[in-house]
Each structure stands twice: as structure tokens, then as C-alpha cells.
Amino acid sequence: MSDWLAPYEPSADTPWNRRAAAHLLRRAGFCSGEDELREALDAGPQATVARLFDAEERSARCRELDALGEALAARGDVGALRGWWLLRMRHTSRPLHARMTVFWHNHFATSFDKVRDARMMAQQLGTLERHALGKFEPLLLAMAQDPAMIVWLDGQQNVKGRPNENFARELFELFTLGVGNYTERDIREAARGFTGWQQRGGRFHFARAEHDGGEKSVFGRSGPFGGEDVVRLTVAQPACATFVATKLLREFVCPEPPDDLIDALAKRLVENGCDVRDALQTLLLSRAMFDRRWYRARIKSPVELVVGLARSLNLQVPAQRFESAVAQMGQRLLEPPSVKGWDGHRAWLNSATMLVRLNAAARAVDPELGFDPAALRTKLDLGTRERVIAFCGNLALDGDVPDVLRASLAGLNGELDDLLRSGLRLLLSSPEYQMA
Amino acid sequence: MLRPVALPAPRMRRAAGNQPGASSPAGSARPVVLAIVAAALLRQIAAVSFAGALETSAYLPDRVVAAATLRDGDRQLRALREFLDEAGFVDSPLYRNLVANPGVLQAQIGLAGMAATAGLDPWGAAGAVLGRELTIGLAPRAGGKPAALLVIAPREAAALDRLLSVVHSMTGLVVDGQPDPGRSEKLGDVVVFHAHAELHHCRVDDALLVANDTDLLRAALEAKRRGDGRLCDLAAWRRARERVPRDAAAWVFVDAKRLLAEIGERRELPAQLPNPLGGFLFGGWWHTLRTAEQVVAWLELAPRELRLAASVESTAPLPQTHRGYVWNGDAGLNWDATKLPAYLSEVVVGRDWSALFAEREALLTLPAAGDLVNFSNTMTTLMGQLDFADGLLPVVNGPVRLILTRQDFSGRELIPTPKLPAFALIVPLKLADPVEFGRRLQSASQMALTLINADAMQKNEPAFLLDVDRYRDVRMVYAEYPREGSSSMMAGPAGGEPMPAGSAPAATQPRAVGVRYNFAPAAAVVKDTYVVATSRKLLEAIIDRALVSPGEAPVAAGRDCWRVSLRELVAVLRDNREEMVIQNMLAKDHARAAAEGEIDTLLGLLDFGHSAELTARTAEKSVEATLTLRFRTPQD
Amino acid sequence: MTTTRREFLAHGAAGASLLATGLSLPGFLARTAWAAEPRRDSRVLVVVQLTGGNDGLNCVVPFRDDAYHRARPTLRVPENRALRLTDELALHPEMSGFKRLFDEGWLSVVTNVGYPNPDRSHFRSMDIWHTALLEPERAADGWLGRVVDADTSDPTRPTALHLDDGALPLALKSRRHAVPSIRDVDALALPRSAEQVAAALDAPRPSASDDLLYVQRVAVASCANAARLASLKHEGDAHAAYPANGLGNRLRQIARLIAADFGPRVYYTTLGGFDTHARQALAHGPLLRELAESVAAFYADLRARRLAERVLLLTFSEFGRRVAENGSQGTDHGAAAPMFLAGPACRPGVAGKPPDLVNLVDGDVRHALDFRQVYACVLEDWLRVDARAILGAQYARADLLRD
DSSP states (O other): OOOTTSBOOOOSSSOSSHHHHHHHHHHTSOOOOHHHHHHHHHHHHHHHHHHHTOOOOOOHHHHHHHTTHHHHHHHTOHHHHHHHHHHHHHHOSOHHHHHHHHHHHHHTOOOHHHHOOHHHHHHHHHHHHHTTTSBHHHHHHHHHTOHHHHHHTTGGGOBTTBOOOHHHHHIIIIIISOTTSSOHHHHHHHHHHTTTEEEETTEEEEOGGGOOOSOEEETTEEESOOHHHHHHHHHHSHHHHHHHHHHHHHHHTOSSOOHHHHHHHHHHHHHTTSBHHHHHHHHHTBTGGGOGGGTTOSBOOHHHHHHHHHHHTTOOOOHHHHHHHHHHTTOOTTOOSSTTOOOOGGGGOOHHHHHHHHHHHHHHTSGGGTOOHHHHHHHHTOOSHHHHHHHHHHHHHTTOOOHHHHHHHHTOOSOHHHHHHHHHHHHHTSGGGGBO | OOOOOSSOOSSOOOOTTOOTTOSSOOOOSHHHHHHHHHHHTTSOOOOOOOTTSOOGGGGOBTTOOEEEEEEOHHHHHHHHHHHHHHTTGGGSHHHHHHHTSHHHHHHHHHHHHHHHHTTOOHHHHHHHHHOSEEEEEEEOOSSSSOEEEEEEEOSSHHHHHHHHHHHHHHHTSEETTEEOGGGEEEETTEEEEEEETTEEEEEETTEEEEESOHHHHHHHHHHHHHTOSBGGGSHHHHHHHHHSOTTOSEEEEEOHHHHHHHHHHHSOOOSSBSSHHHHHHHHHHHHHHHTEEEEEEEEEEETTEEEEEEEEEESSOOOGGGGGGOOOSOOOOOSOGGGSTTEEEEEEEOOOHHHHHHTHHHHBOHHHHHHHHHHHHHHHHHHTTSOIIIIIGGGBOSOEEEEEEOOOOTTOSEEESSOOOEEEEEEEBOOSOHHHHHHHHHHHHHHHHHHHHHHHHHTTOOOOEEEEEEETTEEEEEEEOOOTTOOOGGGOOOTTSOOOTTTOOOTTSOEEEOGGGGOOOEEEEETTEEEEESSHHHHHHHHHHHHHOOSOOOSOTTOEEEEEEHHHHHHHHHHTHHHHHHHHHHHHTOOHHHHHHHHHHHHHHHTTEEEEEEEEEEOSSEEEEEEEEEEOOTTO | OOOOHHHHHHHHHHTOOSTTSSOOHHHHHHGGGGGOSOOSSOOEEEEEEEETOOOGGGTEEOTTOHHHHHHOTTTOOOTTTSEESSSSOEEOTTOHHHHHHHHHTOEEEEEEEEOSSOOOOHHHHHHHHHHTOSSGGGOSSOHHHHHHHHOOSOTTSOSEEEESSSSOOGGGOOSSOOOOEESSGGGGOOOTTHHHHHHHHHSOOTTOOHHHHHHHHHHHHHHHHHHHHHHHHHTOOOSSOOOSSHHHHHHHHHHHHHHTTOOOSEEEEEEEOOOOOSSHHHHHHHHHHHHHHHHHHHHHHHHHTTOGGGEEEEEEESOOBOSSOOTTSOOOBOOOEEEEEESTTBOOEEESOOOOSSSOBTTBOOOSEEHHHHHHHIIIIISOSOHHHHHSSOOOOOOOBOO
């Protein structure tokens, strides 16, 4: 396959059908309900992707929730903040935006554990959201000046004469280039560029007196560089595009993207000035995105799993339950395990976290979270056993139900409402459902 | 437009916008229903002479271990209807929220339909069911759920019979005027209907009997016939009956001895409470309850007042270890907390603290006793030189008071969320050398504040500034948060908290901050009490009252007391309305409108109240408690 | 049924299915009989953290030392009440549970454990113990978290499990894995829908990808684990009388998880309340009793289940207390203190000398053994992992286990 990023053309091999539409919506957002899916099927891939980049928040609930952020942060309760974030993902009309925000949170992984200030964490979250689908350089600069990041990677201690290299090192290793694409000297010199970048009272503060204004040499270029210069020089490194491309592909296409695909996307990023929005738009409409072998190739993160359940089944989930479910599955938002973020994919699963996932799936169709089979059957005209079973397969597994599960479904009994519950429970607990 | 049917006011006023199912769904209907019941009791009900009239308790066989009787239910319901009308309930948002609840609406329609068939209005139907007197008795039964027997004495038998015949024909218990032989039987000349396995009833003399157990129903008919073997033939019951005032609206009798024996067969009741604070404060009550002979409770109604009294009597006196729970000393209170500005609540608890602490291992479970010791140690650590158990407790002389007042945050720079009341703990002291002890307490208070500060700084949280001042010649130690924009070292650079000099904007804009900003402790020895308050303002208000009080005696000697001003409580909740709405939105995944609906329903409900007071007295072999609820007059 | 877990998993991965051989749920649960035989090959480490700074001198008492009695005028344990271990050292009178273990040769007392330049802040010193680094600020993971990351044996099993209230301790923080943290074993209950989904989970999927097979394997294994756990619950699990307190309850659950072969090689729980600045005697005795009785019951339980040989238990605290008591009949933050190792695997007796109460550093007991030497022993000789890789440096292993 030479041209991975060539536009996706529906064909006999990869038709624009329920499976393809559900795949796209799930990768660029969360598992979706029937309405959203039918809309995408009718609209076609181009219009669907265009909509994913929509700038307007159309969910009134989400706008109501947005307005609470400040009050929650002021209270200093990071648990409430986590639940609030999840509820917003649950209700948003901009799922791609939500996914990219979590993506960047994982990329610039900052933990409340050290920052100890909910307001700063909320502020960082807001910054990530604003830059979620834009160019990489402004985002990187905003992170370098982000108060939570400054506390997290010891920016406060990075002063003239006694540079602290923590931020500079992670900047190169984990945020932009990856090991092997910089020297220890680059780190030392870059750290000097960021001296005096501090926070005061939760705001970025440039402490001129602490800043080392001398000559530095980074990536073979010399000058009296400041932090802005280091950020600019770093983003201009070819390795940066490759690094960002790889991470995007892991998130949206497959856990181990082939080199030529990475190269293609990196090239695009170099050409467009590291514009993530443009790269992602291209990627989501590319052949690579719809390649058969990457259908259900990623293991869902806890956030994807739980938010997807709530969205596709139209559940009412108390924020605290939301938060603790995700945390018990190993993704305690705003407290990633280290600056490396969560490893993801197989690392999500072990026999304890898996039980939490299975229990969450089983409880999702209980009445207590507002799942209403009768209303659903009326709305979608599910009047027969066959239609109910087909609906379960469509909702949970894009209509792509393995034979073994088909046989299990056929063995279920009971009234149609019960059948709807037990059919969904069966499929939501399947290994296939854990995949995105 | 359809008007809601089951709870119409007699004078139908058409209120705009109260369509059932309108956009604001109500939350759980339970509190609302409770409110209605409570409101029903606002009206004084004429005392009724029982001479000659049937006593429903005469139907309870002596297997029954607990019985509750409601008198004049029909009249109380009528009073409720009048009250609701007078209070403009149908026009209230509370009512709109209520009828928007689908469950409530359904119940209304069902009840109205049945009543109409019987030729009654819905209120009349409900009144016919409540009747002149209603008693429910519970008896132990093998296999879990107790057997229950309901006895209703109607005021007008005819209305009840009409309603009953509608039910009979609707459910097919009576077909063509004849009882369905498959679902009924004749016991003597009484026809007993078996609606289903857990529902049986019959009409006899001037009463309706309903039970979930045929044996109990049979025993009831038999006991009534023989005039013997009835609950009302027991001496204990008669004794209890004596205690209940003639005009009580409802009363309850529990044969605790038999009930406890019954429970004891299934589950051992622990001798001690597992909760350290609960056990320490209320272990005496627990002992009396565990060894109780009988429990009597009754409800009295006065205009806009409801009084619930209960008495637990035991045969076993409190053991020596528990003597500290009996407090016979003077109440020791000579000023009235309800007169404090923005008074919200007060708790008064009298114990022999030192004696109880010494006996903790007899009163508490081992882990709870350990927790108590840990608490004592923490206090000792906090207070530095003053040992909590050996130094402080023995000199506490009289009941300890906890007082809450509403805080006013207007004009403050830092507004905490949520906005909590200020509280103060007042400990009476008996001292040989008050001056020396005052000095030690003073330094202990300072020590405590210093340690709290050290802890805060370790957690990167804002610390207090400590200071000493005089008010009305009383020396106070107090803490305060540094002001916005102050250059204090204490302000610290913690983000989101007060900013150091230079970077703060003009410090007048109120800013939301965390919950800890509700508290800035202040302490003083005021006359013969030690007062520690969470605000300097409250401490000063207490000093004002304590120094000028003209020998008030707000609480009866020997009684524990808890009271709350529902008016202020509503005010505190209203101050926090936005916070509660946010909580509701998150906790229930509600839209703002739905959350506001729920919170306003709750506030509307409390708004009927004026105040509540619970007092209790522990004696050697009994506990007596009285709960008084006062309701608001329209002028309040 | 003698199929081992590993064989079972191997089968599962190949797509052939044990669970699917015509099973409805009763069968599925009954199937757990297959796994009722725990693996005999794996070793388990149980860590009990004593939070707050346990007073080592009143725990393992140098009852012959006059300096001890002088330093502790009100708090000292009198010689006639102390439970003698050696001619010089004795246990606190409330620790009869440990005395029993000691007499059986199932307890090792390691004296004077600490680290250079002791830090007296609870937080920082605890971080040092958790990360095994004297500058814990540099670490994003804990020493046991590194064990988790180094364990490549069976990714479907959680290598470590935290059973306690509260957040995951730094010691267990891993860079790569979600270390489960639960309040009680009910969190690991079988999904209610297990009956319906068991067959569907387990059915062979001929064309499945490696990743999907992996998910399936974890799902089947986790349901089987949970079913075993549930069946142990039904059988009435405690084979010993645990004291009715927090630690006893948690150790009972850990014993059940070990018996159910749930997977972890490391279990971690805590006992708090050791920060005894005032009136220490009232609090310290009951805590030591809770510790000793709970651990003794734990080993009685494991012995009855014939699992004791597989389990090593270790206790530590962030620091000991000052040698001299303070003016409130309490003790303030100190330095070196004893650690305990329990289980048939430990080398019984007292390892190390009694504390030297004359040559103090800053009023504290000088450490004779670096705690990382104890860690190194546990890592190498018990968990059989490369201690150097975990601890980041070579430490001379303390010799604390039987050969």
C-alpha cells in the first residue's frame, strides 16, 4: 500500500456501511447511539468527518456543565472535577474534541498528585481543550507556560545558574522528539532557555531576574534563546512530526502503525507546519482509516468504554460513579501514573480491571441508570424478536456479530424488553466490545 | 386543561402553568408526601371522648407485640385540606413540581376513579379509609416479615361499605352480589375475603379488618368474640395507655420485652455501639433500649405545632459503668443561644465526661474505645501542655453546648463554597485556679492553631495569621486568613489561593474559594466556660450574651437538647442553593432545570417549618424524649 | 480435574475452550473446581505498612538496657511484662501473637533498620521507603511498582494488589500497569450476568486477532478467578479466628485471594495510627495487639489451607520514634526501627543487635541496616527478581530467609 493517506473511496471491499460508519464514529469519538449512526450513514464519510470538526457545542446540557467548571475548581475538589469532565464527554456534541482533550492530557500527562491544586488542573484542562484541534506549536508553548505543568516538572526551581532539567528532558523525550533525537547537551541548553518560567498565584509569570539570557546552542543553532525559541526549534525538528504522527496513529488507527504510514503522516505534518487539525482531517478520511485489518484493532481505554456505554445507551450516570468506574479500570483522570501517561492498549487489562469492565457492562442495562427498553422499542419500532436481536447486534457490535455470539443470542428467552436487556448485556460483555 | 384530581382544594382556583407533566419534573415524591402529612397535623383536632365508642385495639390479640393507633384520621385529613387551601398550596411551585411526577399523577387518577364509582369525592374516600380510629398491630411470624393486622373503625359505616363494595366488584371478590367462594370463607357469621395470599379482610360489627396473615385475622375475631386474650387485657398495655394524654392524635405501644426476645432469637444485639462518638454520647440510651420493657410514644397536635413524645422503660437499671450518662446537675446554662444573631441550632449534652472516659472499655467496642483514645491523644497533641483526658475532662462541669449560627459573607473578599454556618463549642469548667487554667488554655489554643498551620503548609494550603485581642475585657486568641494582596509570608504562592503582593488585582472583587475559608478559629475563656468558635464574630456574639444575660435558663436541668431554627436553616440552604444545584446536576446527571426543580421542592418543603426541638432525659431505668415541630404562620 | 491454570490459559489462547464444553453457569461455577488446586510454584509477598511511625523501642524492647528505662520513665515496658525473645530483647506485652510465631520459628525480627540522614517528615520519609530512593522526588514509581513492570510472566494477572481504604500507595505505582486498588474483595465479584455471558466469552473465535484473543483470555481468566473467589466465600472462608478489627479483616480477605489463586505476587495493606505523640500507652498497645493477632491468625489460616510456605509477610513503618519520651507521655518522630518478617520461609530469630541507646545520632537510634538491604533480600531471594534493576543500585542483601 503506497498511498495510505489517499482519500477513502467506498468500494466493495470497504463499503460505507454500518460497520464503517460505526468504526469512524468510535475512533473519532465514542460508541454512538442509533440516531447518530443513521445520521452518519446518510450523510456519508465527508460530511460526517466535517461534522466531527464542528466548532459549535450544540448540547445544551454540555453548555450548562461547561459553566460549572470554575465553581468546581474553586472548591478544590479534584474528584468532582473528574466526574464533571466525564459528564461533559457523555453529553457533548463534539466527541472528537473530547477525545483529543484526553489524548493531550495523556500526552502532556500532569498529575494532581504533585500539583495539589484543582484550579491549576482545571486551567490546564481548559488550555488543552482550546488547543485540542489546532496547531501543535501553540499548544506546546501553552503547555510550557502552563502553571500546573510548571509545578509538575519543577519549572519553579529552574533558575539562572541552577537550571532544573526536568521539563526540558520530558519536553524532548516525551512531548516532542523521543529518545535518540537529542543530546544531553541539548537538554542542558534548552533548560537554560526556560529559566525564569514560573507560575505565581496560578498564572504564568516570567521572572526576568531568574532568566538566563546568555547564548545557548540547541540542535546546532545558537543564540540567546528564550523558551519560545526552544519550542519553535523543537517543533521544527523532523523527529517531532514523526513523534506526533506516531501518537496520533496509535490513537486513531492501530496500536502498531507501519513505518510508511507514520512517514506519510509525518510528511503531512511537516508540510502543514505541524497542524494537527489538518493532519487528522486527512487521516480520518484516508484509506488507512478504513483498512479492514484495523477494524477492532485497539483495546478501548476506560474512558472510551464507559463514556461510550453511557452515550450509546442514553444513560444517566451519577458523576461520582462515572469517575470511580473509570478509576477502578485504571484511568484515574488528572492523575496519570507518570509523566509518560497511560501506556494503553493491552496494559489496560488484567484480571482485576477486566472484572470492573464486565461489571460495568452488565450494570449499564439495569434500570437504575435509566436504560429504558420499552421506550427504545417504541421509538425504533422493535416489535419482534428478530428486530430486537438485530438491534442488539447493531448497537453493540456494528451488526458485525461473530457466529458464536449469534448462537448465544438465539438461545435467549423472555419478553421483548427482557430480551433487549439480556441481548445487550451479552454483547456488551463480549471480548469484541472491548475493542475499538 | 385537566386539573389534577386527587388533591384539589375545595375552592377551585385555576392557577396558570400547573399542567401535570409540565416541563419541570419533580424528584422523589416521598418528602413531599411527608410534608403533606405533617401539614395535616397543623390543625388542632377537637378532643374526642371515647366513652361508648369502639376501641379498635379491642381487636388485637395478645400475640401482637406492637400497635399504633391513629385517632380521627378523617378529621385530620379534612383539616389538611383546609390548611392547604389556606396556604395557597395549589398555587405553589411545590405543588407544580409534585404533580409533574408521573407516579403521583397516576395515583391521583386511580384514587379519584375509585372514589367516583363509590359516589364519594377523593377526600371523602380517603377519609372513609382513615375513619374515626385506625389501629395497626404487628405480631412476629415464622420466616421473616411480621404478621400485620389493620383495624378501621369508620365514622360513617355506609361510606366505607360503599367504597368496599366498589373494590369488591372491581377485583371480582364479589360476583353478582355473592362472595366468590374460591376466594372467601365464612368464619361464624363473618365473611373473610382472601384477595391474595398476603391480603385478607373482613367487615365485622362496626369495623373493617385487614391482615396479611389468616391466622392473625382468625385470632383477632376469636379474641374479640371471647372478650379475652386481647392486647388490651395486658397490664403493660393498660399502663402504657394511662400515660398517653386523652387528646393525643396517635399513639404507639411496643411490648419491647417480647419484641427484643423475638429479635434476640435471630440476631444478638451487641452490648456496645461500634461507633465511638455515638457510643460515647448515647451508650446509656442504647443500654436502656436493649433492656427495655416497653415503649410508648404519642403525638399531640396544637395549632401549628406537633409534639411527638416517647418513653422507653427498662427493668434493668443502668450499671455502675454507665452512671456517667445520668446527668442530674443544674443545666448550668444562664444565657439563651436562640437570641444570638442569626441563631441556627444548638445542641446541649450533659454527661459526667470524665467518668465515661474512664469506663470507655465497658461502654464501647474495643476498636471504638481505641478510636476514642486516639481522638483524646490528638487533642492532647494539639493542645500541647494540656492533657485532654487527665487535664481537661475532669474539670468539665455541666453540659457541653454546640451552637451554630448562620454566617453572612456579604462584603467579604473570599467566599467559601459551600457556605457553612459558624459553630462554637462551649465547655463549662469548674476550676480551682481559673487564672492559671485560663493561661494554660490560652497557650493550648495557640499551640493548636500553630499545629493546624504547620499541617496546612505541609499540604501547600493557606495558613492562618494568629493574633490575640481583647473584647469586653476578655482575652481572645484568634486566627484569620491573610487578606488579598497582603504581603504576608503566610499567603504563600499556592495557586488559586491568595496571591502575594504585586500580582493581586484590586482586592475588592469577591472570589470563590474552598470550604476551609468558612473557618478561622477563635477561642477564649468566658466567665466559667471555655469557648472555641469557628469565627471571631461568633465568639464576640457569645461574649456579648454571656456577659449581659439576665439569668436566663433556656434548657431544663438534666435534659439533653437539640434544636434548630428551620427559618435559618432555609436561609443557610438558600445561601447555598447554587452549590446544591451543581451537586444535584453532577450526582444525578440532571439538567439544570431538573436540578433546580428538586432543590426548590426541598426548600419549599422546609419553608413550612418554623423550628424543631428534641429534648431527652436519661434516668436510671428510662429514657424520655420529646420532639416538637413548630410550623410557620403566614406572618413569620 | 488437574489441568493447571497455565495449561488452561494456553488452551484458551489457542482458541480451544475449556469453559465452553457445553456449560451453562452451574457448570461454569462447578468448573472452578478445576482451579481449586492453587499453584504451588508461585510465591507471595504481603506488605503491611504501619503508618505514622511505629515506636520500635516499645515494640521490640531492649529490656536489659538501663538507658531504655531512663529514657522512658512513664512509657517503658517493665521487664516482667515483656515477652522475651532473647537475653536482651523482648516483645511488647500485647504482641503475644508475634511471640507465638517467634516460638514456632515463623518470625524474624530485624533490628535497627533505617537509612542515612533520616528525614523526620512523615510524608518524605514514607516516600523514601516507598521509592527506595533517598531523593524520592525523582521517582514516578515505587519499588513494588517496578516489580510489577518487571514482571512479564503472565500479563493477564495483576502482579500486585492494594487492599485498603484510600489511594494507591506510591510503593505500588507502576509506570506501565494499572495496579488494582480495592477496598474489599466484593469489588472482584463475578458480574451478575456471568451466567449469560460465560459461554459467549469463552467460545472459540477461529479468526480472531491476537489482541482479541488476549482480551478473551483475560476475560475468561478473570471470570474464573472471581468464580473461585465466590466459591471460597460460600465454603465459609476463614480457617482461623481473625480478630474483629480492620487489619484482621483485610488479611482474611488477602488469605482468601491467595487461596483463590487470584494472581498477585504482592499484596499491600496498611495499619494506621502509630503517630503517638501523647499518651502513647493507650494507643500503642491496642495497635500492636491488632498487628500481632491479625498476622498470627493470617498464618493459622494459611497453614490450614496449606499455603503458608508460599507466603512471606513484611512490616515496615516510615520511621521509629525518639529514644526519649516527650512531656506528654508520648514520643516524637525518630529514625531507625525494627522490621518484621513472618512466615515459614523467614530465618527465625533476631537479626541484628539490640539498639545502641548510648551512641545516638541527634537523639535517635542509628541505623545498622539499610532498608534497601532488606528489600534486596526479599526481591532476590523471595520474589526472584533482579534487585539491582529494581533498586537502581547494588545493595548487600540481608540474609533473612531460610536457605
